[in-house]
Amino acid sequence: MKKLVIMSAAIAVFGFVATANATDMPVKAPAHKAPVAAPYNWTGFYVGGNAGWGRVESDVSNTTSVGGFFFPANVAGINAAGSFSTSDDGFSGGGQIGYNWQTGIWVFGLEGDFNALNTTSNNTLIIPYTTAPVNGTRIDNQIKTDWFATIRGRLGIAALAEGRALFYVTGGAAFTHIKLSTSTFALAPVPNGINCALSHCGASSDSSIKTGWTVGGGLEWALNRNWSVKGEYLFADFGSVTTNTVHNGIDFPAVPSVITTSADFTVQVARVGINYRF
Secondary structure, eight states: OHHHHHHHHHHHHHHHHHHHHHHHSOOOOOOOOOOOOOOOOOOEEEEEEEEEEEEEEEEEEEEOOSBTTBOHHHHHHHHHHOEEEEEEEEEEEEEEEEEEEEETTEEEEEEEEEEEEEEEEEEEEEEEOSSSSSSEEEEEEEEEEEEEEEEEEEEEEEESTTTTEEEEEEEEEEEEEEEEEEEEEEEOSOTTSOOOTTOEEEEEEEEEEEEEEEEEEEEEEESSSSEEEEEEEEEEEEEEEEEEEEEOOSSOTTSOEEEEEEEEEEEEEEEEEEEEEO
């Protein structure tokens, strides 16, 4: 009986100590998963600026017809030698404004931009004659642009880092101001055949705002909820511009001929930009 009492007391003491130790042990907090970042949303209005490089390329032709000041052989010479390709490039910079709508990973947008683009292409043709009365004709052509603008739709996919990378294609209407100028000279009959200073025969120009189409693409990266940066390439085609120059020979003012100048031209722009999203 005495042993039973001792054993019962020992068991009670052991249970009390075990319970006390268990109570004093630190309790491990339940594991928590790291919070998942919310997907980036591109929806909203934005404004921004851009800067880059633009290139204007032109295919130019100068043609005339038999009659007036030109003899048949000289007409053939002008038509054969009057075509060439020319280009010029320069800084392009300006601003843009737009709006995006996002549904899932797809982003639809509309953007307009206006940019400076100053380029000047000059070309001189010296076309010798095999028939009198003069040694030949000199034709000076100049093509100038001073700005470039677009209104475009954008279609993109939001990807990477919760959708912060926007890969997109774009296309729409393009506008530019272009001036095509032509001056003609009759080459005086001197030994080197290129003295035109005293024989200016005609000039013409066409200055107009041209409308064309543009396509391109780019990548825009969201830095945070408001700011993003982008890189973009655009190609634009503006068709052709034509001007007619009345060419009057000094010795034959009553029998003018007409030289028609036609220039097809395209614009390519590569640029970077920054946008602020409201």
